[in-house]
Amino acid sequence: MADSKALTTRAADFSAWYNELIARAQLADYSPVRGCMVIRPNGYAIWEQMQRALDQMFKDTGHQNAYFPLFIPQSFLAREAEHVEGFAPETAVVTHGGGKELEEPLVVRPTSETIIYAMYAKWIQSYRDLPLLINQWANVVRWEMRTRLFLRTTEFLWQEGHTAHATEAEAEEEARRMLGVYRTFMEDWMSMPVLTGRKTDSERFAGALRTYSCEALMQDNKALQAGTSHNLGQNFSRAFEVTFQTAAGDLDHVWNTSWGVSTRLVGALIMVHGDDAGLVCPPRLAQYQVVIVPIHRTDDERATVLEAADRVRRELAASGVRVHLDARDGMKPGAKYYEWEGRGVPLRLEVGPRDVAAGSVVLARRTGGKKETLAIADLPARVHEAMDRMQAELLASALARRDSASIRGATKEQFLAHVEANAGLVYAGFCGRGECEADIKEQTKATIRVLPDEEFRSPEAPERCMWCGRPSVAEAVWAKAY
């Protein structure tokens, strides 16, 4: 049955589709430890591409990488009141080492603000030491109750940037800058449109002054927080006595930011672009941008075709394309097509005896459309062109999907109907009161994803809170979320 080989469709059961896709494409597997996942080579390759792009963007904005320890003295976490309250319930604690009970338990980092700012206190003395712009790539542990591969696991990989500045304005600028970096990455590399904006107090990072986020809409119309950037103010610098001497000779506490994205982005990628055949990976993030599938019957054909296919491979590689020749024996070409489609490879080239004779290859696009016969002569140019177009088209179609799943200026009734139908994002007025927010969440499961930045706001600012009718203080975007 061909059907037994097909994935559950997105329409039939989105989360079954998601899980099956990950298994089929061998992106990740469940670990023997509850809530943890093993990232398999195919999945890790995507993360590596993400890391490469992001790391360069961090360097380009003046940051350096460093590494801080996995273990944090439990007392450190407790120094910032709101922070400990936020994270204590979900920390893993090490109480024994070397067979003996530790004098002070060690927390496995759920995030590294505390240990990093403890170190910054030693490193920063003068305004001349500022700004201090550091990033680290690390694993963190948060003892989650319910986990999903890539989206929420007990241990996950991420990067966390931690900066210290002389003024509040500089810290604010940094927090906003890095939010912009994330947005650029998500749009240009992941082809994933995001809304940027500010989080309400209830969704703010524990210990931050303000939290900004990038929010993306998945194909099941649930929102996903894809990245966050925090202006920490002086909350941690006061807790850890991170002080510096100003040019005027005064002593002041530094202003901090922190910002992060995680392997959750791989889950976002799956849910934004994936289709019923499997993963769809934007060319810029694909491990293999092109796979070449040779087609042959006889041994003679095999030799000729493989030689031609390898020539094509070398030429494409030389032009900067990540290309793989799938020369596996004993597997029919069709089986290879399905496998590579499931893994999301953007472009496939089929090379058979007829192509070799004609000096051409057949190009198939992961996103569909007719196969196309191309002359080998100008192949590299055509391949780059096809990748660029696909990269742009993926963004455009995701954007169109999001816009068609968004309603603006909603009344309470429209809001309820939209949310009830899992139809996507709702833009509407908000009175700014936590009670209203909590009430809405309890009754509808929808939360305020962001108070959107200006460019995402509706042309006309709402006047009234969609829920309670009081004057609106900000337009808000609601959705059910992951």
Added chain:
RNA sequence: CGGGGUGUGGCGCAGUCCGGUAGCGCGCCUGCUUUGGGAGCAGGAGGUCCCGGGUUCGAAUCCCGGCGCCCCGACCA
């Protein structure tokens, strides 16, 4: 932690009601024939039937007690 479900080769399941010494599909290995959209045939490997105890001549199956996992509700990048 409450409600529901489920544990049987790598994966998905049947067998359990009514006890008789474990089977199917996929995958895997070998060989031959195949290869322009998921190959066919033949042969083969692989299982403490979640764990412990009990009943019985005999337990995957019945009884008692544990444990794991999944789904739904209270936390979250």
